[in-house]
Amino acid sequence: MKNIFACIVYAAPLFLLSPVLVAQKKPAIPLLVSTHPSATAGKPSMSLQAAVAQAHVYQQQQPGRSVEIRFQPGTYFLDSTLLLTAGYFNGNVTFRPAGKPGTVTLSGGKPLQLRWAPWKNGIYKASVNIPFEFSHLYINNTQQVRARYPNYDSSAKHYNGTAADALSPARIKTWQHPEGGYIHALHRAEWGGYHYRITGVNADGTLQLEGGYQNNRQMGMHEQHRFVENIFEELDAEKEWFYDKATQTLYYKPAAGTNLQTAMVVVSRLSETVVMKGDAAHPVKDITFKDIRFAHTNATFMDTREPLLRSDWAIYRGGTVLLDGTENCVITGCEFDHNGGNAVFVSNYNRHANISHCNIHDAGGSGICFTGNPDAVRAALFEYNQSPVFAGMDTAAGPQSPNYPDSCMAYDNLIYRTGRIEKQSAGVQISMAMDITVSHNTIYDVPRAGINVSEGTWGGHVIEYNDVFNTVLETGDHGAFNSWGRDRWWYPDRQVMDSMVALHPWLVKQDAVKTNILRNNRFRCDHGWDIDLDDGSSNYHIYSNVCLNGGLKLREGFFRTVENNVILNNSFHPHVWFENSHDIFRHNIVTSSYKPIGIKYWGDIIDYNTFPDVAAINTPTDKHSQAGNPLFVSPATGNYQVKPGSPALKAGFKNFPMNQFGVVSANLKALAKKAPLPVLKAATAASSNISNWLGAQVKNIETLGERSAAGLPDNKGAFLVAVPENFRYPVKTGDVILQVGERNVNNVDDLLKASTFYANKKVPLVVFRNQQRVNINQ
Structure with missing residues (x-):
């Protein structure tokens, strides 16, 4: 992996380099910090605060000169947050141990x-x-x-x-x-x-x-x-x-x-140990924290109250290390150990922030958050049930201010046991950001998603070579990778939304302006989906991933191309698609029939895939798909490449590397858990007993997919599979009946008993529709 900063610094010919860049070639000025400062001749040391002040003085005298603030071994208990503001330094400043990595702790606590x-x-x-x-x-x-x-x-x-x-x-x-x-x-x-x-x-x-x-x-x-x-x-x-x-x-x-x-x-004691605070006009620049352990920060769950547009999230805009208004700042080789809130939070305007080679574990909140400011979002809405008004809406594409993370990276980080307190959290969280790279991270043992993208604003993210497993351990209806896309075009009322996107299909990409790429990852979720593109998620290219258990879901959205993936012990879950979604699902290996829910319209291309047998091909679209044993090279060791003669090759599948997932640093590899590999099993058809209710087809809520498609909080209710014309109740296919008259309906048996109890009486119904209870009268 190339250093993203090298491409910037050395792009110009040598003779065009500025005096500041030339000055950076001089050796960095070392400043020694100690828990017990001493003026001893030969090796004088100072406090952290004194070293920061001295670095400022040196860089005022020698603009552009690099400074290294080196810590002698020990734990440094900070009386207050180390606040680094814009313009205070005038050159690179690196905070690092004087000796080996792991010998220095910056503590937000008090002994x-x-x-x-x-x-x-x-x-x-x-x-x-x-x-x-x-x-x-x-x-x-x-x-x-x-x-x-x-x-x-x-x-x-x-x-x-x-x-x-x-x-x-x-x-x-x-x-x-x-x-x-x-x-x-x-x-x-x-x-x-x-x-x-x-x-x-x-x-x-x-x-x-x-x-x-x-x-x-x-x-x-x-x-x-x-x-x-x-x-x-x-x-x-x-x-x-x-x-x-x-x-x-x-x-x-x-x-x-x-x-x-x-x-x-x-x-x-402290909620934040280090805060770098600037803004788009005056950013904090060129600060690095290297090989330092951060520990002992306070929990922030009672400060987690800022909603993130129309996702399920609220956040605390802070962390053990907070980058807010920075350029070219780096957190590398650090350990974040048992902190009370988020580990690293990249907030508002940031460019080229790099969090790499870190060991992040046992955090009360999320591991790494990249989160912009709502003032950059056009026509921002904050709650699921809020509906956009098209008349007078700002329909221009992209952000309207620079206050968001752009071109930032999370690379080679080991992230595990996060969300110890806050369950709406993730290993890596992205919201209101652009061109974020999440590469070669290993993420596991988390209560919700390993990687989460909260909305479409503004895309361009590259999610690659990550190993994400043991996810959604304490929550439900989610994925190892999860996303939403409740952007300007998205309505909570599906009928209104259908009309909206039919009239203005171009609006979908006004927020999701760039394509998000998921490639060469390995995902596993045993309590949801391996890849879950939920409400409205649009403009994705998903290819060459291994889904170990939970399958791949595409709920309502547009412009998703899913190709060349291996989906083990599961399949493809298309849910409630739009007409003209332009979705593509091709050249994939699935190991059971598709699991469609509420599908009237298929996308542009749903074909050229590989199924375990002919009986598993259950769509009218897969006319060129293949069936048979995919002939995996070594499933017991996690190699799901296919051998010559595999029907997958005939369907257009191409082998991709199976040994490049997760962290690359030797020390992090030694610490990381191994992803549990599945024992491949024959597909079994889910029960789908359909009953007749007054001429309509109805069934129990039996699968996570049915529950998710309806937006139900649990499996209670009777799901309407088909409703005939001129039905006695104004209900719709996809409604879930929760109550008939005064009688609760937990399943189809309850519904039929209630109908018998009331006979031909006119009684109201309560159904679940558009993720809320709705009263229905005859």
Whole structure:
């Protein structure tokens, strides 16, 4: 991989180089930083703040001269965020260890010297008088558990333990002062999560709450998957702690064998460790952080409240390292270890930011975010149900301001166990950005997508050679790669949207101006799709990827070309396509029949694919497709190239490398998990028992695809497969019946029983349509 900066710096002939570039060839000025600054002759050192100030002085005297701020080994506890503003430096500045990588930590925490005393039930207490709140406690550099119910369980699927009775009146009665406690819960439809701060207790014993704004698709908390923390009465397990602000007392139950008298105690303090702050007119330039460990930052889940257009996301525009208004800034070889929020956030105007060779793990939020400002978006809308108005709309193409990341890169990063607190998170998140390259990253053990693109603005992203697996572990209806495209042309009402795109098909590419490329990746999702192009995702070229388990979904959208992919133990899922979508699906290997839902119109080319047998070809379009054993070279070792004589070769499939997925650095390769390879199995047809209801065809919600196509939060309801003309109810094909009269409908049996109960009476219905409940009268 070529260095993207080299192409810029050395593009001009030598005789045209500016004096600043010539000056950069001089050796960098070294400044030595120590946790204990010393003026000792021969090796003087200074504090970090003094070194930053000295670098400024040197670069004022010698403009363009590079400076290296070198850290002696140790942990540097910052009293405040290191803020680097535009114009302060006048040349390259690199922050790096003086010795080996991994010997320096920049900490957003504060060390405490405590005198512990036994309290009761194995719990100890110590006086702590500090002027800030903290969310994390570290004992001997290991994160501990804030007192919670249910207790922490490393094997539990959701939030390391959830319980329906976490908010029961009986449990609430046991809490004397729950104010300051927190509730964490999944979204009712498992589309991310919510967080609430407890502010009091009502007279009826229910809680007074603040929060719930962390998800942009408001539906309320999940009935089962929730837990409470920071409640004193729930401190009952080893490694749990609680800080009583009123008495300034820290309570902690150590694990057996812990010597608290000698233990190193650190609490989180800062939300950001480093902030580079400029803007498009005055950017921060040419700063590098290299081979440094970042740790101990505060959780930010209660600050995650800014909605991202009409995706499901809300964000906190910050991270352990924040790049906001920068050019040519680099984060490389760094470790982000158990931080409370996002690891790296690239916000607003940024050009050529490079996050590479990093080890990002156990983050409370996302790994790397590239997120522009809504002021760059034309006709911006922020909530799913908001409808655009075409009259008077700004219909020009592309962004209207420069306040977005452009030509930035995430390369060779190991990203795992992110989203430990925030479930609407991703290994790499892209929103309101252009030409972002996400290459050779290994991403796994995440609660939602490994890589997420929130909308079409403005495309040009290259997603390549990534290895993404163990995804969507705590949520639902999502993919290892996920995208949305609810841009200017997209309406929540499908009937209106059909008319809109028929009248103005050119509007689709006014936001999605550049084609997004997904190539040479390996994806696996066992709880959704390997590749999930959801609502409106448009202008994609997807080729030469391996889908290990979850298949590939294209929901409503336009201009998607999907070719030369290998889809194992699954197939192609086209959902509710538009007429004239111009979609193409060709030269792919699928291992079962397509899974279409709500398809009236097929795209431009759905042909020249390879199926396991003739019976699996279930479309009117695949007239030149092949059937038979694809003859994979070595599926047991992950080589899904095909041998000579494979029917896939006759269908136009071309072999591509199978050994280039994921990180490339030797140290990151040694750390990374291996993607679980599937045992190839024969396809089995899903149950599709269709019943007759008053002349309409109806069935149960049986698959994730049916649930996703309808936008349902669960599998409850009766799905209308076909509705005859002049039907007694004004319902539509694709509606899901939830209620007949006063009777709830969880399945087809309930529907038929309700019809018998009411006989020929005229009763209202409740159906699910356009992702919301709709009342229907006869």
